[in-house]
Amino acid sequence: MTILEFIAAFFGVVSVWYSRKNDILVYPTGLVSVILYIYICFHADLYADAALNGYYTLMSLIGWYNWVQKKEEEFVFPVSYSNKNEWMYGLSVFVFISTILYYFLSHFTNSTVPVGDAVVSGASATAMWWMARRKIESWYAWLLADVIAVPLFYYKELYFTVGQFLIFLILAVLGLIHWIKLEKIHAETDHKRTKLTPNA
Numbered sequence: 001m002t003i004l005e006f007i008a009a010f011f012g013v014v015s016v017w018y019s020r021k022n023d024i025l026v027y028p029t030g031l032v033s034v035i036l037y038i039y040i041c042f043h044a045d046l047y048a049d050a051a052l053n054g055y056y057t058l059m060s061l062i063g064w065y066n067w068v069q070k071k072e073e074e075f076v077f078p079v080s081y082s083n084k085n086e087w088m089y090g091l092s093v094f095v096f097i098s099t100i101l102y103y104f105l106s107h108f109t110n111s112t113v114p115v116g117d118a119v120v121s122g123a124s125a126t127a128m129w130w131m132a133r134r135k136i137e138s139w140y141a142w143l144l145a146d147v148i149a150v151p152l153f154y155y156k157e158l159y160f161t162v163g164q165f166l167i168f169l170i171l172a173v174l175g176l177i178h179w180i181k182l183e184k185i186h187a188e189t190d191h192k193r194t195k196l197t198p199n200a
Contacts, residue, residue: 008036009164016168020175027064044156047109052121056128063132077134079182090126098122116152120145136183139176146172
């Protein structure tokens, strides 16, 4: 388990590193990590996190598809802020998943950390959905998940994973800063293009 945990944590860090850079390699490297973590979390009685990594697998495939889509040489999903509907959807996902998982974990499993497990899962599910659409808000959700995940995995004695989430926390801050800069550059480029386009 220790070797598998190390490999999963390593690829998880590599994936977030590519995510911070807005690089498509975030998805193939991330898939290695999440598939391994399905097995690891299940055997650590972190059932919500095991299910969450199954969700990550699906969203990674969707995100991979979204990120390569282009229209007239422009990305269909550039780095951007969420609109009101995307904010509401993301928050609804967080509340719904956290609540459902907490109820399930509290009543039907032997989990000793139902609150932490459910909240990390809810925040991460929201982050993954926003990230698949290249939304800056994904980093805020990752930050919430990382802050709670560090003591959660320490309690479960998954120390490589604790180290992974500490690195995630740092990369999330750097990712947020970098993506805000990317959005500003994209907005300025769009503004210039609009001014140069007749009848815009």
